[in-house]
Amino acid sequence: MIDTKSEAQTTVEGLYRELERRIIASPPGICPVDLALVFLRMCHAQTCGKCVPCRIGLGQLGTLLEQVLDGEGKMEDLTLIEKTARTIMDTADCAIGYTAAEMVIKGLEGFRDDYEEHIRHGKCLASLKQPVPCVALCPAKVDIPGYIALVAEQRYQDAVRLIRKDNPFPTACAFVCEHPCEARCRRNMVDTSVNIRGLKLAAVDNAGKVPAPACAPSTGKRIAIIGGGPSGLSAAYYLQLMGHQTTVYEMHRHLGGMLFYGIPSYRLPRKRLAEDIDVILSTGVEVKLDTPVGDKEGQVSMNTLRENYDAVYISIGAHIDKKVGLEGEDAKGVISAVEMLGTLADGGKMDFTGKKVAVIGGGNVAMDVTRSAIRLGAQTVTVVYRRRQADMTALAEEVQSAVAEGAQILELHAPVRIQTNEQNQVTALVAQPKLIGLIGKDGRPKPSRSKREEVCLPCDVVIVAVGQGIETNYFEEEGIKIKHGVIAAENWSAVEDAKGVFAGGDCVTGPATVIRAIAAGKVAAANIDSYLGYNHVISTDVSIPAPRVKDYFPCGRINVRERDAAERKKDFEQVECSLTWEEIHQESGRCLRCDHFGFGVLKGGRETKW
Numbered sequence: 001m002i003d004t005k006s007e008a009q010t011t012v013e014g015l016y017r018e019l020e021r022r023i024i025a026s027p028p029g030i031c032p033v034d035l036a037l038v039f040l041r042m043c044h045a046q047t048c049g050k051c052v053p054c055r056i057g058l059g060q061l062g063t064l065l066e067q068v069l070d071g072e073g074k075m076e077d078l079t080l081i082e083k084t085a086r087t088i089m090d091t092a093d094c095a096i097g098y099t100a101a102e103m104v105i106k107g108l109e110g111f112r113d114d115y116e117e118h119i120r121h122g123k124c125l126a127s128l129k130q131p132v133p134c135v136a137l138c139p140a141k142v143d144i145p146g147y148i149a150l151v152a153e154q155r156y157q158d159a160v161r162l163i164r165k166d167n168p169f170p171t172a173c174a175f176v177c178e179h180p181c182e183a184r185c186r187r188n189m190v191d192t193s194v195n196i197r198g199l200k201l202a203a204v205d206n207a208g209k210v211p212a213p214a215c216a217p218s219t220g221k222r223i224a225i226i227g228g229g230p231s232g233l234s235a236a237y238y239l240q241l242m243g244h245q246t247t248v249y250e251m252h253r254h255l256g257g258m259l260f261y262g263i264p265s266y267r268l269p270r271k272r273l274a275e276d277i278d279v280i281l282s283t284g285v286e287v288k289l290d291t292p293v294g295d296k297e298g299q300v301s302m303n304t305l306r307e308n309y310d311a312v313y314i315s316i317g318a319h320i321d322k323k324v325g326l327e328g329e330d331a332k333g334v335i336s337a338v339e340m341l342g343t344l345a346d347g348g349k350m351d352f353t354g355k356k357v358a359v360i361g362g363g364n365v366a367m368d369v370t371r372s373a374i375r376l377g378a379q380t381v382t383v384v385y386r387r388r389q390a391d392m393t394a395l396a397e398e399v400q401s402a403v404a405e406g407a408q409i410l411e412l413h414a415p416v417r418i419q420t421n422e423q424n425q426v427t428a429l430v431a432q433p434k435l436i437g438l439i440g441k442d443g444r445p446k447p448s449r450s451k452r453e454e455v456c457l458p459c460d461v462v463i464v465a466v467g468q469g470i471e472t473n474y475f476e477e478e479g480i481k482i483k484h485g486v487i488a489a490e491n492w493s494a495v496e497d498a499k500g501v502f503a504g505g506d507c508v509t510g511p512a513t514v515i516r517a518i519a520a521g522k523v524a525a526a527n528i529d530s531y532l533g534y535n536h537v538i539s540t541d542v543s544i545p546a547p548r549v550k551d552y553f554p555c556g557r558i559n560v561r562e563r564d565a566a567e568r569k570k571d572f573e574q575v576e577c578s579l580t581w582e583e584i585h586q587e588s589g590r591c592l593r594c595d596h597f598g599f600g601v602l603k604g605g606r607e608t609k610w
Contacts, residue, residue: 229257231505234521328418361465
């Protein structure tokens, strides 16, 4: 007789799925002690009850945590909680008891201050400063529910104006933002997250030209910005709106930083990037191209900038290649991803026709050079990655698109050396198979040694895409403090021990996402404004449509379509297709309007708070 699921079991499995959705949609900033107690009780409910550590111990831990939350705990209870949890870890018969107790220990070590605050003052240190998850997780704090509501009303220009209040690169982000805002969208409680980036793309595709708002009266202050990437240009835009005159010093021939030199045109068409840059420049930003900052002839010195400007903002980005240290890395045919993408961006020619290409790396940049190599005529392109494909840091959709265009993924293989011929030309990449191992702090399993034999991958070109570095030598010589290879700046802005000097973006955080660089520029602009003695506020007069009361039925997510892989891989033209009005209407209607309903703080006004 074959057992079939009972109605009760089917219902329980459905409840588990509902619980998973709610965990996914939980906003950042909730009380960590409360969350630990909830998870502990859930684990306690799973125990079989046969062993005392699980049956009694987890219950006692729950009681102790509950006393802390109720304000009835004492400081010595923290020691008791730790001892009890460690005893359960050492004596529990199965993983349910062990992992539940381990979770309590990690929490006690990770947010002990919150436990102590509950005991001393009966409250939590954590606070929901912005409980609308999509806004909370957007580094630039863009009013996402607001612009989705405007898109739903076909008020595309107003949507772009609202986005620009916090992000002067709406078009670039519509194409390449990694959309962290979607990670905990509350729509996950119903089905899956709203396609926020897709709706931003709909806004910029349909808005036409939207001019920048008027600038405040001139303050007479002048700010030098080193680097014309997303962070530097964002700072320049907001400082101009505040009435300060900015001058951008860019070492390359084009503005945009890694948006221009690091992202292929099929992902971000140059004319679309120009839409954002033109609006920024329209505010009066002065630009000096082909003007590096340094101590060589023809360069502008840091001392000159500090003497002639009221403040200096350093946003030089990460444009330096990182080496992998392989034998044969200096052979002919070995190219860095930064070099390759920069050459293509500057109009240089590269021909891979008939060549076999190997790409080292598993991030978004690796996918960019992989798909570019295919478009340059490569016979085969193989991505060699030491972890599993599922563990790649690249966006899943980028990996899927690369595979659809013909790329091969050789997962769990670590490159060990590059073979060359007598002319020092690449002939093969040798890789060592790996075994998936223990999970690291980042939540991904680490590759471990395998006894399998090395694999020889014949190739003519090896592209290294393992990250970028920051050129800080000159700034360190000029007295700018450097820590761990990046500029030491407090909260992405004021440089330590350097009055009037600010820094942000990749040169402070290391290589990061576009939206994080934009957020750094926005914060720096506010801090520079404050340093100069002002307190300007960036606002907008765009009115947000009131939400419509309706039923929210489960509905599938509409994704942005791409041109057919067989066609798009032949050129560098835009890959993504615009959404139709029918798609826009349906997808924007999936937004739950958390800014209005439920626990939200956008009801009382939407001015920017720096």
